[in-house]
Every structure is written in C-alpha cells, then in structure tokens.
Amino acid sequence: MLSLFRSSPRPGAGGQSGVLLTLAQCVPFLIALAVLTIELTPAHFIYTGPLLTAVPALAAVTMAPGRTALAVALALAVSVTTATYNQAWGTLQVYTNFLALALVSIAGFITSGAVRAYRRSELDQVRRIAVAAQEVILRPVPERLGPVRAASLCLAAGTGAQVGGDLYEAVQTRYGVRMIVGDVRGKGLNAMRAVAVALGAFRVVAYYEDDLVAVMNHCAAALRREAAVPGAYPEEALMEGFTTALIAQVPNDEPVVQLVNRGHPPPLALHEGRTRALVPASPLPPLGLEDLIAASREKPESYPLVPGDRLLLYTDGVIEARNPDNDFFPLPEVMESIGSSPIPQEFLEQLHEALIRHTGGHLADDVAMIIADRLEEESGTPVI
Structure with a gap:
C-alpha cells in the first residue's frame, strides 16, 4: 500500500x-x-x-x-x-x-x-x-494487445506461506487496451480472495462498460458485496480492508493514456529517454473508502502516450524496496538507464535484476508490474 x-x-x-x-x-x-x-x-x-x-x-x-x-x-x-x-x-x-x-x-x-x-x-x-493458487489468479498478460505490446511480472516477497495481495490484468476491448494494477491490504487467504473478486469484476465489466470510472466503481462494488457476506471475513479484516487500484486505458485511435487512480502509486511514462510520473491532479482514496470522495470529482485523466512511448504500471513493493543503507529503489532512474530499446519482457527482466541487486535479494513486499509499449499502428480486431 x-x-x-x-x-x-x-x-x-x-x-x-x-x-x-x-x-x-x-x-x-x-x-x-x-x-x-x-x-x-x-x-x-x-x-x-x-x-x-x-x-x-x-x-x-x-x-x-x-x-x-x-x-x-x-x-x-x-x-x-x-x-x-x-x-x-x-x-x-x-x-x-x-x-x-x-x-x-x-x-x-x-x-x-x-x-x-x-x-x-x-x-x-x-x-x-499458495504460489500455485496465486499463479492461477494472476495469469501473464498477452504479448500483443491491439495498439500496445505488453508484458507482466509478479514477484513474491520472502513472507513464508502467505500469498500477497498484488493484482494486475490487461485486456483488449473495443474501447482500447484496459489494464488494472492494484494492491489489497494485508496477506493470506483474505487478501487473495479480495484479489480474485476485484479481478473477476474487472475481467467482466471491462468489455462492455464504456466509462472508465464505472469500471473502477464496479470493482469497488464487488469488493463491498464480498465483504458484506456474513462470515466471509474476520471482523478485523472488515475494519482494515481497502485496496489501492489504478485502471489505465490506451485507446485504439488516440495517442493518449487515460487513468483512474484510487490511491495507487502513479505510473511512469518513458518518452524520448526521460520518465515522467503521471500524478493525478485530484488524488482519490483507495477502494473501500468511497465515503471520502464526491462522485462529481471522479473522472478519468488523460496524458500523452505517443508511439514509441513506454508505460509502466507497478505496485508499491517496487518503489518501497530498500537497500542495506535504507535507500528506496530509484525506479525512474533505473527505467531511464534501461531505455526503450529492449522488448517489454526483456525490460522487465532487467528491471527485476536491478531490483534484486538493490535489495540484496531480499524483497520486503510483493511486486507486480505491467509494461505497455505504444506501437505505431493497431493490430488485431477489437473485442466486441
């Protein structure tokens, strides 16, 4: 978180x-x-x-x-x-x-x-x-999705048998490529159940809901329904439960990326060798804390994403990773040093190696990442 x-x-x-x-x-x-x-x-x-x-x-x-x-x-x-x-x-x-x-x-x-x-x-x-169950829910994203070339990476921290609460998905729809990255608070079966619920809602509604905010709201509603089931969660889980989430949409015919960010670390865009954080103009709280926002404030925000740009969505396990000197992992600098030449999967592998070197091989939190390269032209038929 x-x-x-x-x-x-x-x-x-x-x-x-x-x-x-x-x-x-x-x-x-x-x-x-x-x-x-x-x-x-x-x-x-x-x-x-x-x-x-x-x-x-x-x-x-x-x-x-x-x-x-x-x-x-x-x-x-x-x-x-x-x-x-x-x-x-x-x-x-x-x-x-x-x-x-x-x-x-x-x-x-x-x-x-x-x-x-x-x-x-x-x-x-x-x-x-636990790892097998997590891999069933968190499947790798396809290599090619309409106007983007993508890859994903998920790393488990050294937390015994506790499965983490990181989630990600990318799907091609008639509205463009839609991606979600999120982090459920806590670990264990309750966190994995929340991950399954949020991803299940996203995988269904992303194909037919044209409003990106509505997609996020459907995920939030699914989590609320699950938490409301009698005996589904211990009392303390209900008191603490919230999920940071980010939904991104890369349209088929516009050089932009549209974002709805609910308390999640802002994605990074690599353009001509320089990174920029796509920080929301109006920060919003995580899912589960909807009482803190007004409905009129919530709307997608657009940022330029031209062909050749690289977009990185990640969980806080990346930026909060520390070295023995207690320094945070310098994700923007590492991203610039790798550049945009490697294909997405190779880029994530190099990023993984840099992260392991920085932490000495000891991750304190789970890590999930999706990378999407904006291509020159669309390929494939949009899903109806």
Missing part, C-alpha cells in the same frame, strides 16, 4: 504470538539466573538439579540451534560455578547433574533438528500450494 495509508501492525493474534514466543525464550535464561542466585546464597540447600536440566530442554523447543547452544553453555557455566563455590566437586550429586544436563542437551538438539526439518518441509509444501 501507499505509505500514506500504512498503519502500524495491529495487536492481533500474530502480535500476541510474538510476545509469547519472546517470553518463552527468556524462561531458560531466567531459570539459569534463579539457580545461580539460589546456589550462591544461604538458600543453596534447595536442590536445583532438575531446574538447571530444564534450561536446554526449553531452549531447544523455543530457540534456533545457535541460541540453544548459548543456553546450554550458560547452564554448564552455572553448574561449574555453583559446584566450585559450594566445594561440591567429587560428590555424586554434581556428576549426576552434569550427566543429566548432557543427556537432556543432546536429546534437545536431536529433537529440535527433527521438528524444524518437519516444519520446514510442511511450510515448503504450503508455500508451493
């Missing part, structure tokens, strides 16, 4: 799980501290062997191998320190404690490795299913 509409993470189930996990990871170290305190004070008559044995067991369940090894080392250090302080070397109790600590540590490492391998395998399988 645009940073204007981005909020801090909500204190939901995910946040609560993170807090609980952090607390659980502190428990082994608190136990070691408690044992050390007991053994170095007059309360050392309390038998602390079982308490110290719990340190590696709890660490193996809640921590990665590196931190588990640190907890085991701490437990050994506490055991050596207390045995030395209490002059207990040579007693059966000390050697029994060390043996129990070693056995529990070894068992913890073995169990932790097996559990992590199983979870990784399970996550990989869920991720493959």
